[in-house]
Amino acid sequence: DGGITQSPKYLFRKEGQNVTLSCEQNLNHDAMYWYRQDPGQGLRLIYYSQIVNDFQKGDIAEGYSVSREKKESFPLTVTSAQKNPTAFYLCASRRREVHTGELFFGEGSRLTVL
Amino acid sequence: DQQVKQNSPSLSVQEGRISILNCDYTNSMFDYFLWYKKYPAEGPTFLISISSIKDKNEDGRFTVFLNKSAKHLSLHIVPSQPGDSAVYFCAASAATGGFKTIFGAGTRLFVKA
Numbered sequence: 349d350g351g352i353t354q355s356p357k358y359l360f361r362k363e364g365q366n367v368t369l370s371c372e373q374n375l376n377h378d379a380m381y382w383y384r385q386d387p388g389q390g391l392r393l394i395y396y397s398q399i400v401n402d403f404q405k406g407d408i409a410e411g412y413s414v415s416r417e418k419k420e421s422f423p424l425t426v427t428s429a430q431k432n433p434t435a436f437y438l439c440a441s442r443r444r445e446v447h448t449g450e451l452f453f454g455e456g457s458r459l460t461v462l
Numbered sequence: 463d464q465q466v467k468q469n470s471p472s473l474s475v476q477e478g479r480i481s482i483l484n485c486d487y488t489n490s491m492f493d494y495f496l497w498y499k500k501y502p503a504e505g506p507t508f509l510i511s512i513s514s515i516k517d518k519n520e521d522g523r524f525t526v527f528l529n530k531s532a533k534h535l536s537l538h539i540v541p542s543q544p545g546d547s548a549v550y551f552c553a554a555s556a557a558t559g560g561f562k563t564i565f566g567a568g569t570r571l572f573v574k575a
Contacts, residue, residue, distance in 0.1 A: 352505075379561065388471070390551060390565040391506070406562070438505050442561060448494045448513070449555030449563055453505030 350375045352454035354439050359459045361426075361433070369424045369457045371439035379442040380422035381451065384408065384435045391438060397422055398444070426459060434461045465489045466554050468566035475573050481539040483569050485552030488533065492554040492564075497526060497537045500549045500568070509550075510537070542573045 352373045361367045371380065379398045383391040393406030397416040411430025416422055422441075426433045436458050440451040467486045475481045487495070493514050498506035512519040512526045512535065519526050525538045539546055552566040 381563070383565075388567065390466070390468075390567040393562060393564070396562065440505070447557060448496065448511045449557075449561040450496060450508050450511060451563060453507070456503065456505050458503075
């Protein structure tokens with residue numbers, strides 16, 4: 349079955365630690381995205397990548413970093429510089445040929461900072 | 463600066479009746495508007511979309527209406543079913559800049575049996 353796999357589903361981190369959230373897709377999609385959801389708020393864009401070895405900052409990129417070395421993978425690192433990292437993180441992908449901009453989402457990763 | 467706004471945090475509807483979810487936007491450059499449905503602890507799933515050059519798109523029980531002059535769109539669900547209870551996100555995307563998609567804050571729909 350094609351889809352997007354995010355891991356881990358739940359993650360706990362101590363303050364000052366970097367953590368990396370994994371996102372893998374086997375949909376052969378070119379574009380991939382990372383969003384963050386906080387309670388009562390919509391999804392806010394952190395980073396996105398349209399092709400391998402290229403990515404752009406979204407609206408809230410500070411304290412995060414990404415890489416796109418393979419088409420299938422778009423890992424997100426939450427660094428110690430991110431002041432409020434506790435949130436639900438969603439990875440998504442999109443077929444470049446589909447011009448509606450429809451996104452396919454993973455199940456999400458919930459990060460809690462202790 | 464919220465480019466996409468959903469002003470109603472929640473909506474309660476009786477089963478069988480119509481649910482109307484509203485969304486306003488500020489940027490005239492959006493090419494497509496989309497609605498996503500989300501259950502707790504899951505990723506959103508795509509529901510229906512509409513091009514900025516159209517004013518209506520229908521898919522089964524779901525219809526999206528777009529009023530460009532008012533920068534307003536709405537999602538109609540008829541008839542509403544208990545399984546429709548979820549959070550609905552309005553989103554807008556622009557082809558320029560790699561379809562950077564902006565989401566509203568969401569509206570939680572409760573459909574009562």
